[in-house]
Amino acid sequence: MTWNVRDFCPEILPKETVYSWVARWLEAIPVPNIDEAATVLIGSSSKQWDASLPSFLPELCAFSGMTIESLINQHTLIPYYRHFCRPETFKNILIDISVGDTSSSYSKLSLVAGRVIDSPTLNYCPECAKKDIQEMGIAYWHIEHQLPGVSVCNHHSLHLHRVKRQRGVLVKPPQFECGITSHKANHVAHKLAIMSSVLLSEPIGFVHGEPMAQLYVARLQEIGMATGRHHIKQRLLSRALRAYWQPISKEPLVKQIFSLGNGTAFPQTLFYHSDNSFHPLKHLLMIGFLFDSVGTCLNYSRPQLTTEKESDNQQTQSSLRKEKKALAALEGGSSLRAASRVSGLSVIKVKQLALANKYYVDRRESKLFACERLKIVQALAEGKSTQTIAKAMTCSVGAVEQLLTQHPELKLKREKLRYRRKKAFARAHLIMAIKSLENNRLTRNELKALVGGTYAWLYKHDKEWLYARLPTRRAYCYWPRKTFC
Numbered sequence: 496m497t498w499n500v501r502d503f504c505p506e507i508l509p510k511e512t513v514y515s516w517v518a519r520w521l522e523a524i525p526v527p528n529i530d531e532a533a534t535v536l537i538g539s540s541s542k543q544w545d546a547s548l549p550s551f552l553p554e555l556c557a558f559s560g561m562t563i564e565s566l567i568n569q570h571t572l573i574p575y576y577r578h579f580c581r582p583e584t585f586k587n588i589l590i591d592i593s594v595g596d597t598s599s600s601y602s603k604l605s606l607v608a609g610r611v612i613d614s615p616t617l618n619y620c621p622e623c624a625k626k627d628i629q630e631m632g633i634a635y636w637h638i639e640h641q642l643p644g645v646s647v648c649n650h651h652s653l654h655l656h657r658v659k660r661q662r663g664v665l666v667k668p669p670q671f672e673c674g675i676t677s678h679k680a681n682h683v684a685h686k687l688a689i690m691s692s693v694l695l696s697e698p699i700g701f702v703h704g705e706p707m708a709q710l711y712v713a714r715l716q717e718i719g720m721a722t723g724r725h726h727i728k729q730r731l732l733s734r735a736l737r738a739y740w741q742p743i744s745k746e747p748l749v750k751q752i753f754s755l756g757n758g759t760a761f762p763q764t765l766f767y768h769s770d771n772s773f774h775p776l777k778h779l780l781m782i783g784f785l786f787d788s789v790g791t792c793l794n795y796s797r798p799q800l801t802t803e804k805e806s807d808n809q810q811t812q813s814s815l816r817k818e819k820k821a822l823a824a825l826e827g828g829s830s831l832r833a834a835s836r837v838s839g840l841s842v843i844k845v846k847q848l849a850l851a852n853k854y855y856v857d858r859r860e861s862k863l864f865a866c867e868r869l870k871i872v873q874a875l876a877e878g879k880s881t882q883t884i885a886k887a888m889t890c891s892v893g894a895v896e897q898l899l900t901q902h903p904e905l906k907l908k909r910e911k912l913r914y915r916r917k918k919a920f921a922r923a924h925l926i927m928a929i930k931s932l933e934n935n936r937l938t939r940n941e942l943k944a945l946v947g948g949t950y951a952w953l954y955k956h957d958k959e960w961l962y963a964r965l966p967t968r969r970a971y972c973y974w975p976r977k978t979f980c
């Protein structure tokens with residue numbers, strides 16, 4: 496081999512992705528196929544070229560003379576992931592990248608656990624591609640167009656065109672002005688594109704963990720979605736958040752986020768597990784809704800008027816900490832009682848938390864607590880239906896019925912109660928019917944036809960009372976016959 500691979504290194508273009516640059520480089524290397532070119536360049540043909548966290552940057556730096564910092568900061572999505580994760584986590588990821596082993600980096604950023612994965616497509620803007628061809632001679636993949644959840648160009652506000660990623664094949668955007676046009680995107684999609692782009696280039700990280708959750712809570716309180724004691728109205732927030740991002744709800748990553756945990760995990764986890772690392776898109780969806788822009792959020796300071804007394808703040812923080820402890824215990828498989836003991840919250844409160852966060856709660860009767868059993872027995876004694884009780888106590892109808900079988904005296908009492916209520920209802924119904932028809936002088940048969948069910952029930956169960964109130968039986972007149980004129 497008389498040539499050197501660095502001789503074929505193309506100049507990396509402004510905001511070009513590493514994938515796009517490598518594709519051009521591999522094509523230029525004078526070997527029969529791409530696999531051989533890849534082996535020459537980085538010693539392997541099995542690397543994932545379009546990965547968000549590439550594992551081949553050290554080799555590229557060695558041949559191109561570029562620094563790994565400039566490659567990372569200007570040509571990869573890695574700076575986007577710097578935000579909303581622990582500083583030490585991001586530091587470890589940078590170390591992984593610098594040694595070419597990013598296999599565990601995805602889990603460190605919770606990209607695997609959160610199941611928010613890479614987009615299945617590579618995207619380009621027709622207007623940007625046209626400009627690139629005119630100015631650079633080629634169209635290439637722009638880093639800003641590949642940002643997670645972004646479906647429009649942040650410069651032109653046009654829908655991005657998508658090309659399916661193919662492993663082992665170097666995909667390019669069209670290299671000619673093909674006349675493809677695109678539609679103007681809605682403002683919400685454009686906003687997310689701008690926010691994501693700002694996040695990519697924003698060197699100052701957001702506060703991480705609980706302080707970020709508190710920032711959200713303060714803003715939620717300001718717009719009436721959190722109480723004076725900073726309790727978040729989760730259902731209201733969830734509905735409002737979905738409605739706000741509805742125009743891009745079909746965007747695969749946005750859809751994934753809103754459907755996590757059967758639609759109950761987001762945005763609750765941002766508060767209850769605030770110390771975890773989250774995909775930046777989750778935070779961007781919150782920030783866009785609450786603050787309208789990344790800049791406003793960064794400059795937001797908690798308004799003095801809406802903050803409660805210091806003691807209230809401490810109480811809120813303490814309450815949040817307790818809830819976190821309880822959820823952590825439940826996640827570790829602890830029972831409601833154990834989680835209650837660890838966190839200092841009541842068992843009922845822990846149960847509410849568990850149900851709200853979709854943790855499995857064994858609702859069999861045997862697991863109902865004494866206080867709940869007592870409430871159910873009282874409700875049964877009052878004659879309430881088992882369905883109504885089950886709904887009120889958030890347990891199964893079967894559990895209530897099982898409890899009923901343990902109290903045969905209740906069964907008898909409930910039957911008597913039901914009978915009395917039915918009798919009172921039937922009597923009232925009949926009296927009302929008679930009163931309304933008093934002037935019409937209806938016969939017994941006509942009344943029977945009018946309130947058939949009630950009449951039948953009273954005839955069977957309360958005959959004496961019924962006969963005492965029926966209209967007087969008319970004497971049947973056989974002669975002279977009735978005539979109609």
Ligand SMILES: [Zn+2]
Nearest residue numbers: 620623648651
């Ligand atoms: Zn564009």
